[in-house]
Amino acid sequence: MQSVNNVIWSRVPKKTFVQLEVLSLGAYDAVSSFNMGNVSKLEILRKLCIEPGDYTIQAMERLDKQRLLRAKNSCLQKNKGTEKFATAFDDEGAALQVALVQLYCHLHIFNRPVVFRDSKAAIFAVILNSIHASSNIIDCKELLQNLSDYSNQIVLQWIPGHCGVTGASQMPGLERLLQKSGRPVEQN
Numbered sequence: 001m002q003s004v005n006n007v008i009w010s011r012v013p014k015k016t017f018v019q020l021e022v023l024s025l026g027a028y029d030a031v032s033s034f035n036m037g038n039v040s041k042l043e044i045l046r047k048l049c050i051e052p053g054d055y056t057i058q059a060m061e062r063l064d065k066q067r068l069l070r071a072k073n074s075c076l077q078k079n080k081g082t083e084k085f086a087t088a089f090d091d092e093g094a095a096l097q098v099a100l101v102q103l104y105c106h107l108h109i110f111n112r113p114v115v116f117r118d119s120k121a122a123i124f125a126v127i128l129n130s131i132h133a134s135s136n137i138i139d140c141k142e143l144l145q146n147l148s149d150y151s152n153q154i155v156l157q158w159i160p161g162h163c164g165v166t167g168a169s170q171m172p173g174l175e176r177l178l179q180k181s182g183r184p185v186e187q188n
Helices: 002-011 020-036 040-047 054-079 088-105 120-127 135-148 174-181
Strands: 114-117 155-158
Touching (some): 002 020, 040 054, 088 114, 088 120, 088 135
Parallel strands (some): 114 155
């Protein structure tokens, strides 16, 4: 219930006095957005005999996808370190999924994004059509499809264990992981 309250108060702040009609409209908008997402606004427009244009429909759908991905990313971040993967490949698939979710949430920043991975197997699993894909790989394929709607070119680039990547040692926690794995750490 706390989430619905946050949505309501984001539309009609508690500290600002408004009349009952404004409060009611804000609450209606918050509840419909909370239950159905931003596409609920399209239905409201149609009920008012206003047909939304293609760009409006695309924008509302994109906002909903971004909201769901942010929620998924939040869950991934909360569960980070608590999940147990059966294989290193599952771990690589999960890491690629986190990278793609982050890219999707911040797509407006990048012109030609490149995602570096040191697992050829994870990259090939995402690119090739396989009926025996893990849930992480299936999610990665779906994310890449969604990302391709907004960017002409997204590159999944294999690199040998982050060797030679400028700034790799400055990424939080990466230096420690590289040292544990016995891989060289580049100092800038």
